[in-house]
Amino acid sequence: MGKIIAVVNQKGGVGKTTTAISLACGMGMKEQKILLIDLDPQYNATTGLSIEVNRKTLSMYNVLIGEKNIEDIIMKNVKHNVDVAPSSIDLAAADLFLLEQKQNNQDILKQQLIKIKNNYDFIIIDCPPSLGLINRNGLSAADTVLIPIQAEHFAMYGVSQLLRTITKVKETLNPKLTIEGVIVTMFDQRTLLSNDVLAEIKKSFKDRAYKAVIPRNIRIAESSMEGKSIFEHDPNGAGAKSYWELVNEVMTHNGK
């Protein structure tokens, strides 16, 4: 049974896409069959894996508006064991389309994944920094959510809103939704602030806060621009080491 994990946080730039790519590629390297779904109109996960997007690219837009089945847009083996359902700039229009749809506009992705779920060990969804209908489709399709939180001022600000949204989705669309885990990103060992944020997250999320902590690391920032995962770009660096720890924790937690 494929496990569907949505990487979510409505706050922008906290490391969602980097974490989604690293998890997908790392688990792929560990011989898990992975589908990475890019649900963000900024298509950073798509370009972050060297996929070129142009006006003709079939994307999650075509799926969400009901024009294509997800099988028709999936790109196979983009990285080792990683298939990708790409995004494109068109996806920005999907929120409005879904809003006008009014009925059944929050479970389109869920319906699409039923057919292909068992072709994969893990399906990772990179969600956009919003709580709109595209995001709702991600949350209602998911088994669990993985929340990256950046170690900075007001890090927890917004997390309570996210948790309320998750509770609401649980009550209405997806009763089985749970928290996969919380990962602290862009951690700076030297600052008191980073350490305070980490302590607060451990206190709030207990065993759902990962032991792995992702450092602020220039190699991680470079890797997305290169269209590579951190494991390809700088396999022996601190960034790769921390993301391997996360990969291992997620796999162990899921009995892999």
Ligand SMILES: Nc1ncnc2c1ncn2[C@@H]1O[C@H](COP(=O)(O)OP(=O)(O)OP(=O)(O)O)[C@@H](O)[C@H]1O
């Ligand atoms: N650990 C890190 N150290 C340094 N830079 C990082 C780290 N993680 C991510 N970055 C960089 O920070 C920026 C934001 O990261 P990313 O795109 O993963 O965040 P996001 O939450 O997906 O953003 P958005 O909300 O816009 O989708 C990117 O330029 C990325 O390369």
Ligand SMILES: [Mg+2]
């Ligand atoms: Mg992103």
